[in-house]
Amino acid sequence: MKRMGVLTSGGDSPGMNAAIRAVVRKAIYHNIEVYGIYNGYQGLINGNIEKMEIGSVGDIIQRGGTILRSARCPEFVTKEGQQKGVEQLKKFGIEGLVVIGGDGSYRGANALTNLGIPCIGVPGTIDNDICGTDFTIGFDTALNTVIDAIDKIRDTASSHERTFVIEVMGRNAGDIALWSGLAGGAETILIPEAEESMDEIIARLKHGQRRGKKHSIIIVAEGVMSGVEFAEKLKKEIQMDVRVSVLGHIQRGGSPTVRDRVIASRMGARAVELLIEGKGGRAVGIVNNEIIDRPIAEILDQPHTIDMQMFELSKELSI
Incomplete structure (x- = not known):
């Protein structure tokens, strides 16, 4: 392989730049030219493609x-x-592609x-909803952003003796929540993967009131309903x-x-290795801290699952 391309598609996530950097520098290390495709699949169709050098990815590993x-590119579904897209890749002589x-x-x-x-494929999404990997790029950073907000909201919830409903992202997955x-x-944590009756939620809140608890935090995954709807x-x-509070x-x-920078670097480098090995139609992931590919x-045929033991534990610890 003499030339390969790299693009990012869908929602952005922290760590994508670290993955791009790894793809570009790993490929150049192996004397392969790399072309960056801008604006995802729409940019591919439009031919928005430029050659990248080592310096093209300098000082980006720390950037979100x-x-x-x-x-988004509805046209690429057809x-x-x-x-x-194929015609543009052939026009630029690009023989393989890394999609983040x-x-x-x-x-x-x-x-x-x-x-x-x-x-x-390299899994880049804060939702952590890709099968074949324990973690996706951006999930850990998003969690740290959310927990920082929760900690701050708890301060004011305690001061005013209020119940706060916090809506978090995740699309149809409840991992962030x-x-x-x-x-x-x-x-209380509401996720799409597990039903919880309002009676059970109310009983938990009343139990907390009886033991003197003055404030509560309820996390609602956007795939369940909006935070405003649940509050009503x-x-x-x-x-x-x-x-x-809708974190948005x-x-x-x-x-x-650090975790997102490291797994992005490892995954991006492995993606290049797979193309060099002549493989395609595969996605990298991390399972038990080992980089794998499937x-x-x-992966697309498998439904997303969640750790239900963690969910049960959250209820046990919220008594």
């Missing part, structure tokens, strides 16, 4: 977001859009592989001073943590 930028993103990005990578351009809720000592339901069931896109930003098609 993605220097290659990202964009066969016509995918064929346009979530499951939608993986679908595009799998389609390109089937059209003759070997692609390797579960991990941050357990780490932040939340009294709660107010109808129990007399409490309830406030809502602050969870996607910020300098990546077929993208296999």
Whole structure:
């Protein structure tokens, strides 16, 4: 392989730049030219492609977001859009592609592989909803952002004896809510993967009141419902001073943590190695701190799961 490309697609996540840096420098180390594709699959279709050098990725490992930028591209879902992407890659002589993103990005990578351009997926999303890896790039940084907010909100909740409903991201996955809720000592955590009745939530809150607890933190994953919607339901069931905080896109930003920088570097480097080995249609991941790779098609066929033991533990510790 003489030339390969790299792009970021879907929602941005802290650590994407570290992965880009690893791809570019690992490839150049092996005397392979690297081309950055800007604005995701939309940029690929439009031919927004530039050659990258060692200096192109200097001083980016600590930066959040993605220097290659990202964009949604409905056109790339179509066969016509995918064929346009293939034509652009061939025009630039790019023989393989590293795609950093979530499951939608993986679908595009799998389609390109089937059209003759070997692609390797690197899991970049704060949602941690990609199968075949214990952690995705950006998840750890997002958790640290959320826990910092929870700690600050708890200060004011305690001062004013209020119940705070905090809505966190995660799309249809509850990983951010579960991990941050357990780490932040939340009294209740609502996730898409587990149903919890309002009666059970109310009983837990009333139990806390009886033992003298004056404030509570409730974490709601956006895949369950909005924080505002849940707060309105709660107010109808129990007399409490309830406030809502929607953390929003602050969870996607910020300098990546050490963990995210390291796994991004390891995953990006392994993606290059797989292309050098002549492999395509695979995605890298980290399992038990070992970098692994699996077929993208296999990953896309598996449903996202969550650690239910952690969920049960969170309820046990919130008594």
